[in-house]
Amino acid sequence: MSTLHERLEALADDAPSGGLDPALYDRARRYHRRRRAGTALVVAAAVLGVLGIAGGAHLQTRADVQPAAPSAAAAVPERLYAPSPWLSGTDDDGPLGRIAVLMTDQERKSWISADHEAVVGISATTGEYRFLDLPDDAGQGWALSPDGRRVAFWITGATTGTANTQAGQALPVTGLAVYDADTGGVLRYPVETAHGLMVDRNSSLAWADADHLVFSFSQWRGGDGASGERASMSGPGAPLSVWKVGAEAPRTIDPETVSSEVEATNGRGEVLVGDYAYAVSDGSRHRLRTPGRSMTRSSALSPSGGLVAYPRGNGNPAPIVIVGHAGNRVVDSSVPGNDETFSVFAWLDAGHLLAEEYAPQSRYRTDLYRVNIRTGVSQRVVRLAGPGNFRYSGQLATDLLDAGFVARPAPPTPWDPRTVAGAVAALIAAACVVLVLWRRRVRL
Amino acid sequence: MSASEVRAGFEEFVAARRGALLRTAYLLTGGHEDAEDLVQLALVKALPHWTRIADAPEPYVRRILARESVTRWRRRRWREVSVDRLPESSATGEDPTDRELLRRALLQLSPRQRAVVVLRYFEDLTEAQTADVLGIRLGTVKSHGREALERLRSMLPDDDAVQV
Numbered sequence: 001m002s003t004l005h006e007r008l009e010a011l012a013d014d015a016p017s018g019g020l021d022p023a024l025y026d027r028a029r030r031y032h033r034r035r036r037a038g039t040a041l042v043v044a045a046a047v048l049g050v051l052g053i054a055g056g057a058h059l060q061t062r063a064d065v066q067p068a069a070p071s072a073a074a075a076v077p078e079r080l081y082a083p084s085p086w087l088s089g090t091d092d093d094g095p096l097g098r099i100a101v102l103m104t105d106q107e108r109k110s111w112i113s114a115d116h117e118a119v120v121g122i123s124a125t126t127g128e129y130r131f132l133d134l135p136d137d138a139g140q141g142w143a144l145s146p147d148g149r150r151v152a153f154w155i156t157g158a159t160t161g162t163a164n165t166q167a168g169q170a171l172p173v174t175g176l177a178v179y180d181a182d183t184g185g186v187l188r189y190p191v192e193t194a195h196g197l198m199v200d201r202n203s204s205l206a207w208a209d210a211d212h213l214v215f216s217f218s219q220w221r222g223g224d225g226a227s228g229e230r231a232s233m234s235g236p237g238a239p240l241s242v243w244k245v246g247a248e249a250p251r252t253i254d255p256e257t258v259s260s261e262v263e264a265t266n267g268r269g270e271v272l273v274g275d276y277a278y279a280v281s282d283g284s285r286h287r288l289r290t291p292g293r294s295m296t297r298s299s300a301l302s303p304s305g306g307l308v309a310y311p312r313g314n315g316n317p318a319p320i321v322i323v324g325h326a327g328n329r330v331v332d333s334s335v336p337g338n339d340e341t342f343s344v345f346a347w348l349d350a351g352h353l354l355a356e357e358y359a360p361q362s363r364y365r366t367d368l369y370r371v372n373i374r375t376g377v378s379q380r381v382v383r384l385a386g387p388g389n390f391r392y393s394g395q396l397a398t399d400l401l402d403a404g405f406v407a408r409p410a411p412p413t414p415w416d417p418r419t420v421a422g423a424v425a426a427l428i429a430a431a432c433v434v435l436v437l438w439r440r441r442v443r444l
Numbered sequence: 445m446s447a448s449e450v451r452a453g454f455e456e457f458v459a460a461r462r463g464a465l466l467r468t469a470y471l472l473t474g475g476h477e478d479a480e481d482l483v484q485l486a487l488v489k490a491l492p493h494w495t496r497i498a499d500a501p502e503p504y505v506r507r508i509l510a511r512e513s514v515t516r517w518r519r520r521r522w523r524e525v526s527v528d529r530l531p532e533s534s535a536t537g538e539d540p541t542d543r544e545l546l547r548r549a550l551l552q553l554s555p556r557q558r559a560v561v562v563l564r565y566f567e568d569l570t571e572a573q574t575a576d577v578l579g580i581r582l583g584t585v586k587s588h589g590r591e592a593l594e595r596l597r598s599m600l601p602d603d604d605a606v607q608v
Contacts (some may be wrong), residue, residue: 028454
């Protein structure tokens with residue numbers, strides 16, 4: 001009985017006889033040359049593909065915006081675009097400089113954090129779009145100063161008691177801050193609060209002029225988990241106050257006006273609160289009855305503070321009316337036509353308004369029009385991105401309206417970097433598969 | 445080392461050792477043509493590394509031989525069919541020889557089992573050396589070797605019981 005080794009030896013004797021193969025060396029050289037050439041080809045194709053994707057992605061992140069010359073005139077763009085959620089932010093690219101338009105409630109996406117709402121600024125001098133990285137932004141309201149150099153916003157922080165997050169839907173508000181668009185610096189005014197401040201997203205914060213910020217708030221009565229309805233009720237309110245940016249503390253404008261909506265400002269030191277126009281410099285006020293004014297952020301206070309223009313009525317949209325007084329004369333007039341106005345943004349001059357109205361033949365998109373208050377003739381001056389009302393998601397630097405409206409390049413539309421990374425990974429994987437298959441198939 | 449020296453060394457090795465390599469390759473593949481193809485492939489793959497292995501090329505070539513028999517030839521040759529015993533007679537009706545029975549039995553093993561048997565019981569490598577040559581773990585060599593021997597014993601006639 002033989003061993004397995006002996007039997008394998010015996011079987012191996014059936015193997016073909018070995019001999020010289022003079023062509024083997026040359027065949028081997030050719031084989032390796034083909035493999036190297038094929039490998040180089042596939043790798044080169046993959047590299048070109050990756051470079052193409054990366055180059056395309058890079059080009060998509062760039063706009064045709066050129067650096068502004070020092071003397072570039074600041075102005076409001078004549079067309080606004082929907083910003084890409086993948087735009088860069090001021091933390092990445094630095095402060096934007098003077099801002100012509102502030103676009104709030106914009107979707108922002110990133111690799112590392114969940115999608116969230118954010119604020120986009122549009123440069124007054126270049127038209128560049130950029131997310132504003134506002135530190136401790138509570139996301140409860142923003143205000144662009146008339147000169148476009150500051151953005152006020154509510155900040156979040158620690159409360160002395162249980163914070164009221166509205167069932168986890170919001171951050172507790174603990175003060176306000178002012179962002180300097182030129183330097184990126186932030187000035188804060190914290191407010192001691194037990195459960196957070198209750199503020200109105202659209203009307204608790206407004207600039208009376210370039211230096212004076214008017215605000216109003218009340219306190220939440222209870223924090224998360226409070227019994228009964230305390231968590232949903234407001235407590236003591238603060239009187240209407242004004243903060244001269246940089247001053248140590250705000251001062252009260254009117255101690256009797258508590259938790260009020262700041263509905264309009266003329267950018268020259270006067271604000272409209274209820275039926276009164278207040279001069280923030282000395283707190284003086286005069287009455288401006290505005291019957292039929294039903295929408296917030298829909299009125300414009302004239303530079304003199306004597307007139308208010310707004311869409312009158314419960315309809316949405318509505319015709320424009322102008323009420324108030326010019327000298328000793330009482331004014332209560334309607335602007336002819338313009339029956340589909342959503343909001344009056346500002347007075348362009350003594351005879352013209354800037355108003356948001358339906359775009360021609362459209363029931364879903366609005367644009368901004370220059371409206372002659374005597375003839376009613378309107379002319380589109382800013383084409384909006386739409387759909388949706390701009391008055392709730394956009395603010396203009398009103399000091400720039402005198403400079404007219406200018407053409408600016410469209411912002412970049414960066415590709416979703418997750419898609420780009422996936423495409424690159426898929427390309428590399430495909431190249432590897434092709435390479436492996438090809439190297440297996442290559443013949444001697 | 446110049447190209448001409450590489451060529452001379454390569455051709456000298458082929459002339460001297462191709463026969464021995466074919467014996468191993470025949471056990472690994474069970475066929476003449478396949479054995480020749482496997483040896484040719486191993487030699488071709490070794491050529492780019494010749495300047496490094498010129499002093500002792502055979503271990504490197506045999507390593508390629510064993511590994512290629514598992515990877516490349518597995519797809520072509522191994523179609524595992526579970527049988528308890530080999531057929532009693534060949535397709536021609538003649539009684540198979542002992543060699544033929546062993547060859548058929550080896551072909552019933554998986555390529556890796558066959559490689560373990562050949563390296564352990566034909567090349568006389570230790571289990572550790574076999575694991576190194578095939579690039580697998582020692583435990584895998586042991587389990588494959590044990591299973592391969594059991595299968596050989598079950599497939600070969602009683603009077604051809606496998607002695608190791």
